[in-house]
Amino acid sequence: MSDIRTIETSRFGNIEIAEERVLTMISPILGFEDINEFVLLEHADESPFHWLQAIGMPDLAFVVTNPQLFGITYEFELPDEATGALNLTRAEDALVFTIVNIPGENPKAMTANLLGPIVINKGNQQAAQVILSETDFSTKTPLLQDADEAQKPDNVTPIHTNS
Numbered sequence: 001m002s003d004i005r006t007i008e009t010s011r012f013g014n015i016e017i018a019e020e021r022v023l024t025m026i027s028p029i030l031g032f033e034d035i036n037e038f039v040l041l042e043h044a045d046e047s048p049f050h051w052l053q054a055i056g057m058p059d060l061a062f063v064v065t066n067p068q069l070f071g072i073t074y075e076f077e078l079p080d081e082a083t084g085a086l087n088l089t090r091a092e093d094a095l096v097f098t099i100v101n102i103p104g105e106n107p108k109a110m111t112a113n114l115l116g117p118i119v120i121n122k123g124n125q126q127a128a129q130v131i132l133s134e135t136d137f138s139t140k141t142p143l144l145q146d147a148d149e150a151q152k153p154d155n156v157t158p159i160h161t162n163s
Helices: 080-085
Strands: 004-009 013-018 022-027 037-042 049-054 061-065 094-101 118-121 126-129
Touching (some): 049 094, 080 126
Parallel strands (some): 022 126
Antiparallel strands (some): 004 013, 022 037, 037 049, 049 061, 061 094, 094 118, 118 126
């Protein structure tokens, strides 16, 4: 039986999670270098969004998504240093999410940071924000070209490792 941890959140109250769901950020989210533990929470059934909730900081949670759920082609080669740091040997062991910015005055103008994805090794629960170089990706890519485009595919973002 796994250990259970109770974490405090401002959005969901106190929640209990299995210890093996704790993500350890080995390369922190820019601007949040002191926060190294998160948990990935579902927003709602069939929602394309998740919450990346900081552990130990109840008010800090990022909305994240897989941009392919919005019809965006999003493939990249994971840099060798990230592959090594995350101990990734196979692309299928990775989950990839992007941080979403949702303007309060116009939620349909939401954007995703495709330049700095959050990459998670499903096997060891290590995660990193990876800053991509030599790419045309943006930190503010619109997610909704058409509000009807959002869907839930069977898979997550494919990435390529150099292994």
